Amino acid sequence: MRSPTLMLLLGSLTLCLSAWAAPPDHWSVPVQRKTLSNGLTVLISEDHSSPTFGLSLVYKVGMRLEPEGRTGFAHLFEHLMFQGTPKSPKGVFNQVITAGGGQNNGSTRADFTNYIETAPITSLEAILWLEADRMRALDFNAQNLKNQQDVVKEEIRINVKNKPYGAVMWLDIAGLAFDRWANQHDGYGSFADLEHATLDDVRAFHRDFYGPNNAVLAIAGDLSAAQGFALAEKYFGSVPRRPRPAASRFDEPLNSGERRLTQTDALAQVPALTLGWKMPARGSKDQAAMTVLAELLAGGEASRLHQALVKRHGLALKLDSGIGITGPWEYDGPTLLTVFALYKPSSNADALLAVVDEEIATIVKSGADPATLARLKTSLLASWYDGLDGFMNRADMLAKLQTLWGDARVVNQIPGWIAAVSSADLQRVAARYLGSANRVLIDRQPASAAASAAPAATPSGETAKEH
Incomplete structure (x- = not known):
């Protein structure tokens, strides 16, 4: 890069x-x-x-x-x-x-x-x-x-x-x-x-x-x-074709049990919680629904997690989210929906998780009301079309879609997939992909705070991992 x-x-x-x-x-x-x-x-x-x-x-x-x-x-x-x-x-x-x-x-x-x-x-x-x-x-x-x-x-x-x-x-x-x-x-x-x-x-x-x-x-x-x-x-036209290595397998199933990692960070001033859930495969019927669900859950200040963690409960200081490092349509192997939250030292990871689970359970039970669903779709579609306006970004998106999907004309089908997502779709994919069994989390603690809380702990930088 x-x-x-x-x-x-x-x-x-x-x-x-x-x-x-x-x-x-x-x-x-x-x-x-x-x-x-x-x-x-x-x-x-x-x-x-x-x-x-x-x-x-x-x-x-x-x-x-x-x-x-x-x-x-x-x-x-x-x-x-x-x-x-x-x-x-x-x-x-x-x-x-x-x-x-x-x-x-x-x-x-x-x-x-x-x-x-x-x-x-x-x-x-x-x-x-x-x-x-x-x-x-x-x-x-x-x-x-x-x-x-x-x-x-x-x-x-x-x-x-x-x-x-x-x-x-x-x-x-x-x-x-x-x-x-x-x-x-x-x-x-x-x-x-x-x-x-x-x-x-x-x-x-x-x-x-x-x-x-x-x-x-x-x-x-x-x-x-x-x-x-x-x-x-x-x-x-005169550049010669070359043999390509055999394709490798990258597929992985959804995880079957929560995975946790605790880390210390010498440069951090406040703790941070990073959550990840395996996404549906590229081309899955659930891909568009998960894209809308990600916006509902953590897409900006109007999202459920920002409102709950930052505004209502006052546990988190800042929230960020993303799908992989490319976006919801530009992957061709396993990727994650990721949420990152800086949180107050007076709180802890389990307190944030309890709120996250509560918000996910609400989506599984009730989905999204018509006005909220319409707002989410409008935001996603506006962002999609805006990203295609400039010639360089448009050429890049077309080339990536052709490379990953095998057909750049997917560019004109994605808006329809977003528009077709229903509240019931959000309920279905939230239940399937956002359960604790498919969740991984990293609790990143400032090294100074970890040292003062546990003076006999392992040296800074050492991690503990559970599967």
Whole structure:
């Protein structure tokens, strides 16, 4: 992640897509698709409202697919993609894009790595050349590797090690919730694993995962589909297809018993409780209902948990929530609905849990009234459409949906799935997914408070875990 501000079987999927009808009134995102002979999938969203474009190149590789013993490798490799190629030395990529009035970035997630750009339409061919160039080959050398190993380690220091609560919402909680190494390991990376990455490792990673047949190119903006497909063929058509490693299994059932972890934090001033529940699989009929339920439960100051924990009972100081590290539609393996609460030192985790359980029980019993349900859907739909307005974000969402779902046209079905969620759906999924058996929790205590409360306790940083 270059900037910290930035992070089914086909038949079953078809059944899921047909199970939800689209609403009668909604904006239909234009999208046309073509697959080149080398396997590169190309998507074009034609829109002449601005003489600009957004581009996203998504590779189907992320933290789940990195080798054991190489935690953080997918993230490290994302950084190496900006270190130059035999034809365009280090620095050229950024210089060309910014000189043309554009911006670019990239990020690594569990199931994909994406590279995004936006610029005036006159810069499109130059950027396509640059992306195709680094798909072909990178400048693999010891200096670049060492430099980026150090950069990633510094990111970890800033965003995890030297930050109160670190990445408890997505690293620690995943390590507790999941059983398969691919799902539970620290995808940001351990220093030891990062330092042991070799030039042969990065060459093999590029060979295995950065071929055109493992990628989706999406362009949104001031061009026609015919123009976009022709340009994709011109710049990417000669990049050879490459063999891909066999797919791994990532599936896991819901948990059958609560899991708890107690930690101390030398940088924290107040305790924090992090809760996680395994989400339904991508493409499940429960996915949309869980998305609406997450908004009802913890989506902002109007949510049930904020009102109960912060306003009514005065136990929590702040609440945050999320679905994975990407959102409710951008995952292709097990992920979590996570709630994070800073709470008052005068309280404790069990007191907060009692309130959480009470709110969940109320939803299971009564669902949501019509006015509340309408408000939730309006908020989610407004956020969805707002995220598709900008060309770069639209191209990125289309490329991710194509990569994860196998069909970018899902973009026009998601609003219908949200609109179709009923109060009874919320009751059903709350009962199925938010029970204590499927719950994991981490109680993060300030180290100073833990030491004064129990002077004979184990050293700071040691943890206790229950399954």
